[in-house]
Each structure stands twice: as structure tokens, then as C-alpha cells.
Amino acid sequence: MSKLVPALLEWFATNARKMPWRETHDPYAVWVSEIMLQQTQVKTVIPYWERWMRDLPDVAALAAAPAAKVLKLWEGLGYYSRARNLHAAAQLIVEKFGGHFPRAFSDILELPGVGRYTAGAIASIAYNDPAPILDGNVMRVLTRVFGIDGDPRGKATNQQLWALAAQLVEHAANQPHSAKTRACSHLNQSLMELGALVCTPRQPACPACPVRQLCVAQRDQRTQELPALAPRGATTARRFVAFVITRGNRHLVQQRPSGVVNAGLWEFPNLELKAAATPPAERVALPTGRIVRATTSLGSLTHSITRYRITVEVFRAELLEDSPQPDEHWVSATELEELAFTSAHRKIVARLG
Ligand code: SF4
Incomplete structure (x- = not known):
């Protein structure tokens, strides 16, 4: 000392x-x-x-x-x-x-x-x-x-x-x-x-x-051995599909509810896919009740958070059936910049520019 x-x-x-x-x-x-x-x-x-x-x-x-x-x-x-x-x-x-x-x-x-x-x-x-x-x-x-x-x-x-x-x-x-x-x-x-x-x-x-x-x-030439950290758990892969739905020059976005990860942040309509599922089907029912159809692919993006390795496949899409939700909004490109998005969905905003 x-x-x-x-x-x-x-x-x-x-x-x-x-x-x-x-x-x-x-x-x-x-x-x-x-x-x-x-x-x-x-x-x-x-x-x-x-x-x-x-x-x-x-x-x-x-x-x-x-x-x-x-x-x-x-x-x-x-x-x-x-x-x-x-x-x-x-x-x-x-x-x-x-x-x-x-x-x-x-x-x-x-x-x-x-x-x-x-x-x-x-x-x-x-x-x-x-x-x-x-x-x-x-x-x-x-x-x-x-x-x-x-x-x-x-x-x-x-x-x-x-x-x-x-x-x-x-x-x-x-x-x-x-x-x-x-x-x-x-x-x-x-x-x-x-x-x-x-x-x-x-x-x-x-x-x-x-x-x-x-x-x-x-x-003692032990710098490679120390610290003797126990290995962390393996990462888990999760797959999502996100939809960019546009009316005129406005895009449909929704706010994540309180009590979930990233509460209060904004995102595009999306759903998590089961491990072996093949996205997207002709008619996709979103958790919010909307039915959408993917039109063109905007590619996929990856994002890591804690132990999750997340892949998001992004599509332009059209609404087939609409059931308005209180936390969904149609916003302009300027408003997209002003809202706080989750990191993965901010990457989607960047692709729209
Ligand atoms: S404190 Fe770290 S950098 Fe310094 S001599 Fe020891 S092992 Fe090397």
C-alpha cells in the first residue's frame, strides 16, 4: 500500500x-x-x-x-x-x-x-x-x-x-x-x-x-490468467419483423407501454418471430390487432443488448385491417427525428432518410 x-x-x-x-x-x-x-x-x-x-x-x-x-x-x-x-x-x-x-x-x-x-x-x-x-x-x-x-x-x-x-x-x-x-x-x-x-x-x-x-x-507471468472470471451465459438469438407503414408522408409508429423493457420509447409496428418461422406471410396479424401485408424488403439489421442478439427484418408494408390503438401515431419525417426511438428502430429511421 x-x-x-x-x-x-x-x-x-x-x-x-x-x-x-x-x-x-x-x-x-x-x-x-x-x-x-x-x-x-x-x-x-x-x-x-x-x-x-x-x-x-x-x-x-x-x-x-x-x-x-x-x-x-x-x-x-x-x-x-x-x-x-x-x-x-x-x-x-x-x-x-x-x-x-x-x-x-x-x-x-x-x-x-x-x-x-x-x-x-x-x-x-x-x-x-x-x-x-x-x-x-x-x-x-x-x-x-x-x-x-x-x-x-x-x-x-x-x-x-x-x-x-x-x-x-x-x-x-x-x-x-x-x-x-x-x-x-x-x-x-x-x-x-x-x-x-x-x-x-x-x-x-x-x-x-x-x-x-x-x-x-x-x-509470476500470470497476466493472462487473471482475473479468473467465471464464463458468462451464452447469448440468445431473437428475431423480429418490423413494418414501415406510410400514408402520404406520415409513418405509423407506436410507443412502448410502461412496465416493459424500453418503456416510453417509440418503435415501428413489429412482432417477434418464433425461431423457425419464415417472415412475412401474406397477412400478418400484429399484437396490436392490425393486419398488414409486407410489400418490399428494407433489409435486416442486428442489435445486441445484454445477452440477446437481436435480428430485425424490416419491410415496407400496407395496412389490410386497421384497429386504432391509443399509443399509435402517424408522424412526419421531422417528428421521427424528434421522438426517442429504441436503438434498433432508430436504425430503421436512418434507412428511411
Ligand atoms: S497492473 Fe496490469 S499492466 Fe500493470 S504490471 Fe500488473 S498486469 Fe501489468
């Missing part, structure tokens, strides 16, 4: 990448960045974060924003429950904390969508508190540096890693001038940054690593 923490802090001081949220300690800005960065790469997040902060610069603005605006700002980032949780949490902060982002770790942890990692990241980065963090990057660095054999997602090893992360950030807090140098914030970020830039999953750049002299995996 006594050598590791200074080595990490020194490396971070000169190697940290520039990111717009690193220019501020505003807990709201840090919170938004941390939620966006879950499951999403930095370079993708930057323009989303900048647009979000311009349109919704503080908790009050987010709490007061219509849900449609929040979803539109999130469109394309995926995992939309993150946006819904941000919105709900902002409203809770207004109600419970008068619009001021909570200061106590336990209060941050109670916000919807905030787990132990995110609460630790906000507390350390915004407030320089000695709160530990453990994400995939940090797990990889710690299992390698300390030569830890167990599955980092397994309960016992995971607890061991959280304890190590806590010791490291507490050690940073005890460095001279740790408040002025924001040592807790920088120590946590150095672990994430090292995992992202140097201690990468397949080919860690050990010769360039600031902690190579202290690293068990490097010493």
Missing part, C-alpha cells in the same frame, strides 16, 4: 485523459457522467453528457423535465432504465433534499439507480471522501496486482476486493495534503484509468505500467 498508492497518484497526475466531467466537482455532473459511463465507452458518452448538461444543467432542471425530453437526450445510449432512474432520483432529491445533491454516502446510495460502485464514485470524485469503488477495470487491476485467484464476481473474492479498494482509498486519504490534492478522488480514478489504458483485458502494457514492480501477476 505504501508504495502502490503514491505510484498510482503520480501516474494519474500526468496520464489522466481529459474528460469534460473531470473539469468539475459538481456532484450532479459527476453523477450524470457515472450513470452514462455504466455499459458505455467514454468517447460515446462525451457528446451525450455535454448535451445533457447544456439542456438539464442541474437537479432542478432534470426533475422538472418531461419524461419524453429525458428519453430523447438519452436516445442511443441504451439501457433506458438508467435515464428513468436519473429522472426519478432528481425528483426525489427535490422532495427530500430541497434540490441539493445529498452529501452523505448513505443518502447517495438510496437514490434510484445508484449502487455501491456509483455512490463510491460520486462521494470520492465530487467530495473527495475515502469511499471505495470496484468496477470491471478496478477488479482487473486489483486481482492482478495482488495475485488474487478467485472469481472477482464470486461473493468471497468480491468482498476481498472491496476491502482492498477501501484500504487503498483510506491510504490515499492519509497522504500529506490529501484534501488539497484530492487524493481520494484521484486514487479511485487512477485505478479505473489504469484498467482502461494500461492493464487492459487481453494485452496489458506491463512495461509501461507504473506499478509493474509491485504486481504479482506481472512477476
Whole structure:
């Protein structure tokens, strides 16, 4: 610890990448960045974060924003429950904390969508508190540096890693001038940054690593074995067929109901196909009760989300029987751009352009 923490802090001081949220300690800005960065790469997040902060610069603005605006700002980032949780949490902060982002770790942890990692990241980065963090990057660095054999997602090893992360950030807090140098914030970020830039999953750049002299995996040539992650479950293939139905210059779209994945987002009429089905038949009955007939193919597209590998076959189609639904709308090309679509169906919109 006594050598590791200074080595990490020194490396971070000169190697940290520039990111717009690193220019501020505003807990709201840090919170938004941390939620966006879950499951999403930095370079993708930057323009989303900048647009979000311009349109919704503080908790009050987010709490007061219509849900449609929040979803539109999130469109394309995926995992939309993150946006819904941000919105709900902002409203809770207004109600419970008068619009001021909570200061106590336990209060941050109670916000919807905030787990132990995110609460630790906000507390350390915004407030320089000695709160530990453990994400995939940090797990990889710690299992390698300390030569830890167990599955980092397994309960016992995971607890061991959280304890190590806590010791490291507490050690940073005890460095001279740790408040002025924001040592807790920088120590946590150095672990994430090292995992992202140097201690990468397949080919860690050990010769360039600031902690190579202290690293068990490097010493014992075990960097390819660690971390010893248990294999994840296999992916599941799902097939859909989607229909672009046009009247004049307007297209038929529908909004996904509440309580389902991607609730509130927009999509073209569609249905899921059984594994061996051959789309589309002469008359296709949609779940909404409409009967359609495919006319021309617009090709197929693929999309991956969590463990699903989704294929969507897209057709222009005509309505044979109409039974209007409350969540279906005929919209112009301009309105298509304004609505928040699921990622797969946004690709269909792009094909219409
Ligand atoms: S020496 Fe290699 S394995 Fe060890 S922390 Fe550095 S990059 Fe990772």
C-alpha cells in the first residue's frame, strides 16, 4: 500500500485523459457522467453528457423535465432504465433534499439507480471522501496486482476486493495534503484509468505500467490468467419483423407501454418471430390487432443488448385491417427525428432518410 498508492497518484497526475466531467466537482455532473459511463465507452458518452448538461444543467432542471425530453437526450445510449432512474432520483432529491445533491454516502446510495460502485464514485470524485469503488477495470487491476485467484464476481473474492479498494482509498486519504490534492478522488480514478489504458483485458502494457514492480501477476507471468472470471451465459438469438407503414408522408409508429423493457420509447409496428418461422406471410396479424401485408424488403439489421442478439427484418408494408390503438401515431419525417426511438428502430429511421 505504501508504495502502490503514491505510484498510482503520480501516474494519474500526468496520464489522466481529459474528460469534460473531470473539469468539475459538481456532484450532479459527476453523477450524470457515472450513470452514462455504466455499459458505455467514454468517447460515446462525451457528446451525450455535454448535451445533457447544456439542456438539464442541474437537479432542478432534470426533475422538472418531461419524461419524453429525458428519453430523447438519452436516445442511443441504451439501457433506458438508467435515464428513468436519473429522472426519478432528481425528483426525489427535490422532495427530500430541497434540490441539493445529498452529501452523505448513505443518502447517495438510496437514490434510484445508484449502487455501491456509483455512490463510491460520486462521494470520492465530487467530495473527495475515502469511499471505495470496484468496477470491471478496478477488479482487473486489483486481482492482478495482488495475485488474487478467485472469481472477482464470486461473493468471497468480491468482498476481498472491496476491502482492498477501501484500504487503498483510506491510504490515499492519509497522504500529506490529501484534501488539497484530492487524493481520494484521484486514487479511485487512477485505478479505473489504469484498467482502461494500461492493464487492459487481453494485452496489458506491463512495461509501461507504473506499478509493474509491485504486481504479482506481472512477476509470476500470470497476466493472462487473471482475473479468473467465471464464463458468462451464452447469448440468445431473437428475431423480429418490423413494418414501415406510410400514408402520404406520415409513418405509423407506436410507443412502448410502461412496465416493459424500453418503456416510453417509440418503435415501428413489429412482432417477434418464433425461431423457425419464415417472415412475412401474406397477412400478418400484429399484437396490436392490425393486419398488414409486407410489400418490399428494407433489409435486416442486428442489435445486441445484454445477452440477446437481436435480428430485425424490416419491410415496407400496407395496412389490410386497421384497429386504432391509443399509443399509435402517424408522424412526419421531422417528428421521427424528434421522438426517442429504441436503438434498433432508430436504425430503421436512418434507412428511411
Ligand atoms: S504490471 Fe501489468 S498486469 Fe500488473 S497492473 Fe500493470 S499492466 Fe496490469
